[in-house]
Amino acid sequence: MTSPQTPPHGTPDTPLLTVRGEAELDVDPEIARITVTLTARGRDRRTTLDDLTRRNTVALDLIKSYGDTVENLSTGAMSITPELTRRGRGERVRTYQGTIRLTAELTDFTALGELTTRLADLDLTRIDGPWWDLRPHSPAHREARRQAVHEAVRRAKEYAEALGTTVAALVELADAGTGGGRPRSAFDRRAVRMSAVAAEAGTEAEPLDLEPQRMWVRAEVTAQFTMNPPRL
Incomplete structure:
Protein backbone atom coordinates (compact mmCIF):
# COMPACT_ATOMS: atom_id res chain seq x y z
CA MET A 1 0.00 0.00 0.00
CA ASP A 28 36.82 39.60 -1.80
CA PRO A 29 38.12 37.91 -4.98
CA GLU A 30 40.21 34.79 -4.57
CA ILE A 31 42.22 34.82 -7.79
CA ALA A 32 43.39 37.33 -10.38
CA ARG A 33 43.91 36.34 -14.00
CA ILE A 34 46.24 38.08 -16.45
CA THR A 35 47.21 37.38 -20.04
CA VAL A 36 50.69 38.02 -21.38
CA THR A 37 51.13 38.44 -25.14
CA LEU A 38 54.70 38.13 -26.41
CA THR A 39 55.68 39.38 -29.85
CA ALA A 40 58.71 38.94 -32.11
CA ARG A 41 59.34 40.43 -35.53
CA GLY A 42 62.06 39.85 -38.11
CA ARG A 43 62.88 39.37 -41.78
CA ASP A 44 63.83 35.74 -41.32
CA ARG A 45 61.23 33.22 -40.18
CA ARG A 46 63.69 31.11 -38.21
CA THR A 47 65.18 34.11 -36.44
CA THR A 48 61.70 35.37 -35.56
CA LEU A 49 60.78 31.98 -34.13
CA ASP A 50 64.01 31.84 -32.12
CA ASP A 51 63.37 35.33 -30.71
CA LEU A 52 59.82 34.38 -29.79
CA THR A 53 61.00 31.18 -28.11
CA ARG A 54 63.57 33.10 -26.11
CA ARG A 55 61.05 35.70 -24.94
CA ASN A 56 58.59 32.96 -24.06
CA THR A 57 61.23 31.22 -21.93
CA VAL A 58 62.15 34.45 -20.15
CA ALA A 59 58.49 35.24 -19.40
CA LEU A 60 57.74 31.70 -18.19
CA ASP A 61 60.79 31.65 -15.93
CA LEU A 62 59.79 35.01 -14.46
CA ILE A 63 56.22 33.90 -13.76
CA LYS A 64 57.33 30.55 -12.31
CA SER A 65 59.78 32.31 -9.99
CA TYR A 66 56.76 33.42 -7.93
CA GLY A 67 56.17 29.82 -6.84
CA ASP A 68 52.87 28.94 -5.19
CA THR A 69 51.62 32.48 -5.71
CA VAL A 70 50.88 31.38 -9.29
CA GLU A 71 48.01 28.92 -9.01
CA ASN A 72 47.73 28.19 -12.71
CA LEU A 73 49.91 28.92 -15.75
CA SER A 74 49.05 27.91 -19.30
CA THR A 75 50.16 28.61 -22.85
CA GLY A 76 47.48 29.57 -25.34
CA ALA A 77 47.60 30.45 -29.02
CA MET A 78 50.92 30.75 -30.84
CA SER A 79 51.38 32.02 -34.39
CA ILE A 80 54.06 32.98 -36.93
CA THR A 81 52.57 35.18 -39.65
CA PRO A 82 54.32 36.42 -42.82
CA GLU A 83 53.65 40.02 -43.79
CA LEU A 84 53.66 40.44 -47.55
CA THR A 85 54.63 43.34 -49.76
CA ARG A 86 54.03 43.74 -53.47
CA ARG A 87 57.09 44.01 -55.66
CA GLY A 88 56.58 44.01 -59.38
CA ARG A 89 54.09 41.37 -60.41
CA GLY A 90 54.33 39.16 -57.34
CA GLU A 91 54.15 39.17 -53.59
CA ARG A 92 57.14 38.75 -51.35
CA VAL A 93 57.50 38.27 -47.63
CA ARG A 94 58.57 41.56 -46.11
CA THR A 95 58.77 40.40 -42.50
CA TYR A 96 57.52 37.75 -40.10
CA GLN A 97 55.59 38.42 -36.91
CA GLY A 98 55.25 35.85 -34.16
CA THR A 99 52.99 35.97 -31.11
CA ILE A 100 52.36 33.69 -28.18
CA ARG A 101 49.89 34.14 -25.34
CA LEU A 102 50.28 33.05 -21.73
CA THR A 103 47.60 33.04 -19.03
CA ALA A 104 48.46 33.15 -15.34
CA GLU A 105 46.24 33.01 -12.26
CA LEU A 106 47.61 34.41 -9.01
CA THR A 107 46.35 34.33 -5.43
CA ASP A 108 48.71 36.92 -3.93
CA PHE A 109 47.56 40.33 -5.15
CA THR A 110 50.62 42.14 -3.79
CA ALA A 111 52.85 39.88 -5.87
CA LEU A 112 50.49 40.47 -8.81
CA GLY A 113 51.41 44.15 -9.00
CA GLU A 114 55.12 43.38 -8.87
CA LEU A 115 54.91 40.61 -11.46
CA THR A 116 52.91 42.63 -13.96
CA THR A 117 55.37 45.51 -13.69
CA ARG A 118 58.31 43.20 -14.34
CA LEU A 119 56.52 41.55 -17.25
CA ALA A 120 55.73 44.95 -18.74
CA ASP A 121 59.47 45.73 -18.72
CA LEU A 122 60.12 42.85 -21.13
CA ASP A 123 60.57 43.70 -24.81
CA LEU A 124 57.45 43.61 -27.02
CA THR A 125 55.26 42.32 -24.20
CA ARG A 126 51.62 43.23 -23.65
CA ILE A 127 49.76 42.62 -20.38
CA ASP A 128 45.95 42.43 -20.18
CA GLY A 129 43.92 42.19 -17.01
CA PRO A 130 43.54 41.61 -14.21
CA TRP A 131 40.25 39.76 -14.20
CA TRP A 132 39.16 39.16 -10.63
CA ASP A 133 37.31 35.95 -9.88
CA LEU A 134 36.33 33.30 -7.36
CA ARG A 135 37.27 29.66 -7.57
CA PRO A 136 34.52 27.42 -9.01
CA HIS A 137 34.03 25.72 -5.63
CA GLY A 180 28.68 36.18 -9.25
CA GLY A 181 29.73 39.39 -10.89
CA ARG A 182 33.14 39.29 -12.51
CA PRO A 183 34.42 42.82 -12.43
CA ARG A 184 37.18 43.58 -14.83
CA SER A 185 39.78 46.34 -14.79
CA ALA A 186 42.53 46.83 -17.30
CA PHE A 187 46.03 48.13 -16.77
CA ASP A 188 47.56 47.06 -20.10
CA ARG A 189 47.93 50.60 -21.48
CA ARG A 190 49.51 51.89 -18.31
CA ALA A 191 51.89 48.93 -18.23
CA VAL A 192 52.97 49.46 -21.85
CA ARG A 193 53.69 53.13 -21.21
CA MET A 194 55.58 52.23 -18.06
CA SER A 195 57.70 49.75 -19.99
CA ALA A 196 58.63 52.32 -22.61
CA VAL A 197 59.59 54.95 -20.03
CA ALA A 198 61.59 52.48 -17.99
CA ALA A 199 63.49 51.33 -21.06
CA GLU A 200 64.37 54.87 -22.05
CA ALA A 201 65.39 55.98 -18.57
CA GLY A 202 67.23 52.75 -17.79
CA THR A 203 65.54 52.50 -14.40
CA GLU A 204 63.35 49.87 -12.80
CA ALA A 205 59.66 50.77 -12.71
CA GLU A 206 57.76 50.93 -9.45
CA PRO A 207 55.36 47.98 -8.89
CA LEU A 208 51.77 48.67 -9.83
CA ASP A 209 49.40 49.13 -6.91
CA LEU A 210 46.37 47.06 -7.92
CA GLU A 211 43.26 47.27 -5.76
CA PRO A 212 41.12 44.09 -5.99
CA GLN A 213 37.49 44.65 -6.90
CA ARG A 214 34.98 42.99 -4.61
CA MET A 215 32.70 40.32 -6.01
CA TRP A 216 28.94 39.95 -5.85
CA VAL A 217 27.83 36.36 -5.29
Whole structure:
Protein backbone atom coordinates (compact mmCIF):
# COMPACT_ATOMS: atom_id res chain seq x y z
CA MET A 1 0.00 0.00 0.00
CA THR A 2 1.48 3.32 -1.03
CA SER A 3 1.22 6.57 0.88
CA PRO A 4 -0.96 9.27 -0.69
CA GLN A 5 0.88 11.70 -2.91
CA THR A 6 0.72 15.45 -2.34
CA PRO A 7 -1.46 16.94 -5.09
CA PRO A 8 0.56 19.15 -7.45
CA HIS A 9 -1.65 22.19 -6.79
CA GLY A 10 -2.64 21.56 -3.21
CA THR A 11 -6.05 21.01 -1.65
CA PRO A 12 -7.98 22.62 1.20
CA ASP A 13 -6.70 19.84 3.45
CA THR A 14 -3.12 20.11 2.18
CA PRO A 15 -2.51 23.67 1.00
CA LEU A 16 0.75 24.37 -0.81
CA LEU A 17 2.98 27.37 -0.29
CA THR A 18 5.65 28.30 -2.86
CA VAL A 19 8.29 30.87 -1.94
CA ARG A 20 11.57 32.14 -3.28
CA GLY A 21 14.74 32.57 -1.28
CA GLU A 22 17.53 34.91 -2.36
CA ALA A 23 20.93 35.85 -1.00
CA GLU A 24 23.65 38.24 -2.12
CA LEU A 25 27.15 38.38 -0.69
CA ASP A 26 29.84 41.00 -1.16
CA VAL A 27 33.17 39.16 -0.95
CA ASP A 28 36.82 39.60 -1.80
CA PRO A 29 38.12 37.91 -4.98
CA GLU A 30 40.21 34.79 -4.57
CA ILE A 31 42.22 34.82 -7.79
CA ALA A 32 43.39 37.33 -10.38
CA ARG A 33 43.91 36.34 -14.00
CA ILE A 34 46.24 38.08 -16.45
CA THR A 35 47.21 37.38 -20.04
CA VAL A 36 50.69 38.02 -21.38
CA THR A 37 51.13 38.44 -25.14
CA LEU A 38 54.70 38.13 -26.41
CA THR A 39 55.68 39.38 -29.85
CA ALA A 40 58.71 38.94 -32.11
CA ARG A 41 59.34 40.43 -35.53
CA GLY A 42 62.06 39.85 -38.11
CA ARG A 43 62.88 39.37 -41.78
CA ASP A 44 63.83 35.74 -41.32
CA ARG A 45 61.23 33.22 -40.18
CA ARG A 46 63.69 31.11 -38.21
CA THR A 47 65.18 34.11 -36.44
CA THR A 48 61.70 35.37 -35.56
CA LEU A 49 60.78 31.98 -34.13
CA ASP A 50 64.01 31.84 -32.12
CA ASP A 51 63.37 35.33 -30.71
CA LEU A 52 59.82 34.38 -29.79
CA THR A 53 61.00 31.18 -28.11
CA ARG A 54 63.57 33.10 -26.11
CA ARG A 55 61.05 35.70 -24.94
CA ASN A 56 58.59 32.96 -24.06
CA THR A 57 61.23 31.22 -21.93
CA VAL A 58 62.15 34.45 -20.15
CA ALA A 59 58.49 35.24 -19.40
CA LEU A 60 57.74 31.70 -18.19
CA ASP A 61 60.79 31.65 -15.93
CA LEU A 62 59.79 35.01 -14.46
CA ILE A 63 56.22 33.90 -13.76
CA LYS A 64 57.33 30.55 -12.31
CA SER A 65 59.78 32.31 -9.99
CA TYR A 66 56.76 33.42 -7.93
CA GLY A 67 56.17 29.82 -6.84
CA ASP A 68 52.87 28.94 -5.19
CA THR A 69 51.62 32.48 -5.71
CA VAL A 70 50.88 31.38 -9.29
CA GLU A 71 48.01 28.92 -9.01
CA ASN A 72 47.73 28.19 -12.71
CA LEU A 73 49.91 28.92 -15.75
CA SER A 74 49.05 27.91 -19.30
CA THR A 75 50.16 28.61 -22.85
CA GLY A 76 47.48 29.57 -25.34
CA ALA A 77 47.60 30.45 -29.02
CA MET A 78 50.92 30.75 -30.84
CA SER A 79 51.38 32.02 -34.39
CA ILE A 80 54.06 32.98 -36.93
CA THR A 81 52.57 35.18 -39.65
CA PRO A 82 54.32 36.42 -42.82
CA GLU A 83 53.65 40.02 -43.79
CA LEU A 84 53.66 40.44 -47.55
CA THR A 85 54.63 43.34 -49.76
CA ARG A 86 54.03 43.74 -53.47
CA ARG A 87 57.09 44.01 -55.66
CA GLY A 88 56.58 44.01 -59.38
CA ARG A 89 54.09 41.37 -60.41
CA GLY A 90 54.33 39.16 -57.34
CA GLU A 91 54.15 39.17 -53.59
CA ARG A 92 57.14 38.75 -51.35
CA VAL A 93 57.50 38.27 -47.63
CA ARG A 94 58.57 41.56 -46.11
CA THR A 95 58.77 40.40 -42.50
CA TYR A 96 57.52 37.75 -40.10
CA GLN A 97 55.59 38.42 -36.91
CA GLY A 98 55.25 35.85 -34.16
CA THR A 99 52.99 35.97 -31.11
CA ILE A 100 52.36 33.69 -28.18
CA ARG A 101 49.89 34.14 -25.34
CA LEU A 102 50.28 33.05 -21.73
CA THR A 103 47.60 33.04 -19.03
CA ALA A 104 48.46 33.15 -15.34
CA GLU A 105 46.24 33.01 -12.26
CA LEU A 106 47.61 34.41 -9.01
CA THR A 107 46.35 34.33 -5.43
CA ASP A 108 48.71 36.92 -3.93
CA PHE A 109 47.56 40.33 -5.15
CA THR A 110 50.62 42.14 -3.79
CA ALA A 111 52.85 39.88 -5.87
CA LEU A 112 50.49 40.47 -8.81
CA GLY A 113 51.41 44.15 -9.00
CA GLU A 114 55.12 43.38 -8.87
CA LEU A 115 54.91 40.61 -11.46
CA THR A 116 52.91 42.63 -13.96
CA THR A 117 55.37 45.51 -13.69
CA ARG A 118 58.31 43.20 -14.34
CA LEU A 119 56.52 41.55 -17.25
CA ALA A 120 55.73 44.95 -18.74
CA ASP A 121 59.47 45.73 -18.72
CA LEU A 122 60.12 42.85 -21.13
CA ASP A 123 60.57 43.70 -24.81
CA LEU A 124 57.45 43.61 -27.02
CA THR A 125 55.26 42.32 -24.20
CA ARG A 126 51.62 43.23 -23.65
CA ILE A 127 49.76 42.62 -20.38
CA ASP A 128 45.95 42.43 -20.18
CA GLY A 129 43.92 42.19 -17.01
CA PRO A 130 43.54 41.61 -14.21
CA TRP A 131 40.25 39.76 -14.20
CA TRP A 132 39.16 39.16 -10.63
CA ASP A 133 37.31 35.95 -9.88
CA LEU A 134 36.33 33.30 -7.36
CA ARG A 135 37.27 29.66 -7.57
CA PRO A 136 34.52 27.42 -9.01
CA HIS A 137 34.03 25.72 -5.63
CA SER A 138 34.53 28.81 -3.52
CA PRO A 139 33.00 28.71 -0.01
CA ALA A 140 31.28 31.96 -0.95
CA HIS A 141 28.99 30.10 -3.36
CA ARG A 142 28.10 27.56 -0.68
CA GLU A 143 27.37 30.30 1.86
CA ALA A 144 25.14 32.14 -0.62
CA ARG A 145 23.15 28.97 -1.28
CA ARG A 146 22.81 28.31 2.45
CA GLN A 147 21.52 31.80 3.11
CA ALA A 148 19.08 31.54 0.20
CA VAL A 149 17.59 28.35 1.65
CA HIS A 150 17.28 29.95 5.09
CA GLU A 151 15.57 32.94 3.50
CA ALA A 152 13.07 30.65 1.75
CA VAL A 153 12.25 28.87 5.02
CA ARG A 154 11.88 32.21 6.83
CA ARG A 155 9.50 33.52 4.19
CA ALA A 156 7.42 30.36 4.25
CA LYS A 157 7.04 30.55 8.03
CA GLU A 158 6.07 34.22 7.84
CA TYR A 159 3.38 33.54 5.23
CA ALA A 160 2.04 30.61 7.23
CA GLU A 161 2.02 32.72 10.39
CA ALA A 162 0.08 35.43 8.57
CA LEU A 163 -2.59 32.79 7.87
CA GLY A 164 -2.60 31.67 11.48
CA THR A 165 -1.04 28.29 10.75
CA THR A 166 2.35 26.61 10.43
CA VAL A 167 4.49 24.99 7.76
CA ALA A 168 4.05 21.22 7.72
CA ALA A 169 6.66 19.77 5.33
CA LEU A 170 8.99 20.54 2.45
CA VAL A 171 7.71 19.26 -0.89
CA GLU A 172 10.35 20.55 -3.30
CA LEU A 173 13.48 22.69 -3.33
CA ALA A 174 14.79 23.95 -6.67
CA ASP A 175 18.07 25.73 -7.28
CA ALA A 176 17.50 28.69 -9.57
CA GLY A 177 21.23 29.24 -9.93
CA THR A 178 24.27 30.73 -8.27
CA GLY A 179 26.08 33.56 -9.92
CA GLY A 180 28.68 36.18 -9.25
CA GLY A 181 29.73 39.39 -10.89
CA ARG A 182 33.14 39.29 -12.51
CA PRO A 183 34.42 42.82 -12.43
CA ARG A 184 37.18 43.58 -14.83
CA SER A 185 39.78 46.34 -14.79
CA ALA A 186 42.53 46.83 -17.30
CA PHE A 187 46.03 48.13 -16.77
CA ASP A 188 47.56 47.06 -20.10
CA ARG A 189 47.93 50.60 -21.48
CA ARG A 190 49.51 51.89 -18.31
CA ALA A 191 51.89 48.93 -18.23
CA VAL A 192 52.97 49.46 -21.85
CA ARG A 193 53.69 53.13 -21.21
CA MET A 194 55.58 52.23 -18.06
CA SER A 195 57.70 49.75 -19.99
CA ALA A 196 58.63 52.32 -22.61
CA VAL A 197 59.59 54.95 -20.03
CA ALA A 198 61.59 52.48 -17.99
CA ALA A 199 63.49 51.33 -21.06
CA GLU A 200 64.37 54.87 -22.05
CA ALA A 201 65.39 55.98 -18.57
CA GLY A 202 67.23 52.75 -17.79
CA THR A 203 65.54 52.50 -14.40
CA GLU A 204 63.35 49.87 -12.80
CA ALA A 205 59.66 50.77 -12.71
CA GLU A 206 57.76 50.93 -9.45
CA PRO A 207 55.36 47.98 -8.89
CA LEU A 208 51.77 48.67 -9.83
CA ASP A 209 49.40 49.13 -6.91
CA LEU A 210 46.37 47.06 -7.92
CA GLU A 211 43.26 47.27 -5.76
CA PRO A 212 41.12 44.09 -5.99
CA GLN A 213 37.49 44.65 -6.90
CA ARG A 214 34.98 42.99 -4.61
CA MET A 215 32.70 40.32 -6.01
CA TRP A 216 28.94 39.95 -5.85
CA VAL A 217 27.83 36.36 -5.29
CA ARG A 218 24.13 35.61 -5.69
CA ALA A 219 22.02 32.51 -5.07
CA GLU A 220 18.32 31.90 -5.59
CA VAL A 221 16.11 28.94 -4.70
CA THR A 222 12.43 28.15 -5.05
CA ALA A 223 10.87 26.08 -2.27
CA GLN A 224 7.45 24.48 -2.00
CA PHE A 225 5.95 23.54 1.36
CA THR A 226 2.72 22.08 2.63
CA MET A 227 0.90 23.92 5.38
CA ASN A 228 -1.46 22.80 8.07
CA PRO A 229 -4.94 23.92 6.97
CA PRO A 230 -5.59 27.43 8.25
CA ARG A 231 -8.91 28.51 9.71
CA LEU A 232 -10.01 31.45 7.62
